[in-house]
Amino acid sequence: MWSRRSQRSMWEGRRLAVVMPARNEAPHIDGALRSLPAEVDVVVVVDDGSIDGTTEAVKSTERPFDVTVLQRGGQGVGAAVAMGLDHLAGVLDVDDLVAVMDGDGQMDADDLLPLCRQLVAEQADVIKGDRLAHHDVRGAMPVLRRLANRGLALLTTLASGRRVGDAQCGFIVMRHEVLLRTKDDPVWSGYGYVNHRFIRWSRHGLRVATHPVRPVYGEETSGIRPLRFLFSVGAMFVREHHGRAFSSLVSGPGRVPLSVALATYLAGWASLVGVVGGVLPLPALVALPIAWLLAHALDRTAHAGGRARI
Missing domain, CATH: 3.90.550.10 (Spore Coat Polysaccharide Biosynthesis Protein SpsA; Chain A)
Known part of the structure; x- marks a missing residue:
């Protein structure tokens, strides 16, 4: 030094x-x-x-x-x-x-x-x-x-x-x-x-x-190496998103909208798994983006009730 x-x-x-x-x-x-x-x-x-x-x-x-x-x-x-x-x-x-x-x-x-x-x-x-x-x-x-x-x-x-x-x-x-x-x-x-x-x-x-x-x-x-950056940072986004969401669900502000957001988010995953597994018809995939957008809106609503300023 x-x-x-x-x-x-x-x-x-x-x-x-x-x-x-x-x-x-x-x-x-x-x-x-x-x-x-x-x-x-x-x-x-x-x-x-x-x-x-x-x-x-x-x-x-x-x-x-x-x-x-x-x-x-x-x-x-x-x-x-x-x-x-x-x-x-x-x-x-x-x-x-x-x-x-x-x-x-x-x-x-x-x-x-x-x-x-x-x-x-x-x-x-x-x-x-x-x-x-x-x-x-x-x-x-x-x-x-x-x-x-x-x-x-x-x-x-x-x-x-x-x-x-x-x-x-x-x-x-x-x-x-x-x-x-x-x-x-x-x-x-x-x-x-x-x-x-x-x-x-x-x-x-x-x-x-x-x-x-x-x-x-x-x-x-x-x-920056674009492909390496996207893969590594993309994985970090997924990990941090889930960690933050579950942490906020336990101890953060807005637990009711976060609980609904979690249920909506899981419903989106269920539609994807159902279509891939042949249980649901292909049009059921429409529920995936709708569910995730709704979950994100609820997530933002929960944080706006806390100390979020952006």
Whole structure:
């Protein structure tokens, strides 16, 4: 671990910390750090197995905030973010805020303070950037990425029971309390970590808000392998959806609509099994999407009666 101390900054009486995961981002990390506003007090860069001198680039950047570099062995961006958050959980105070911003420069630092202000104004626990709600999205984000994002947002909404517009945006600001409440949660190591954390926030009943952020795309190349990502994250969606639903049924808000949602959901499965087994005629499959859509609506209704804000 490498650390450099600077004069402390504050944002409205709170310390503002940033976790910045980076893997082979030597060409971009300097710009990402220099773009941060002066109100940032602490930056934790988690070097996830870089071989291009990313850590050295961080050390050579002069900025008026404390900088700590943690080393990770290339387990993935989700594991790197978790390592940075765990480090800050024991360093910050109860009123402090923590942001997550990637080290590739694809998050506009000018959006950081507006996110913080919106978090406080809405009395939320977490606020998440939404690139799809920004007025520049059509010109800045490629069409295929927008379509893929919409599809993943729908799946994340189904799995979490809460509506989310831009499921893949990792530009997040959260209260220090969130680090403590989620510290024992399992870690999703790869690129689906944003979806996984969103679902977990739902299970904890955290208040989540969103705010438009500017989409930024440069010459960086994505490390996502589409088929591997879809299979692994798809399995995670199914597992987390069922775990959250049954957990909420036992101890969460809105048990009556959740009980009806479970019965409706199982009825959908029954129609599928019945048709496959030859017990029901093929037209009975119409009941499958109807039952699951109704179950999802009831699921959302139950969470709206709790602390859901999306």
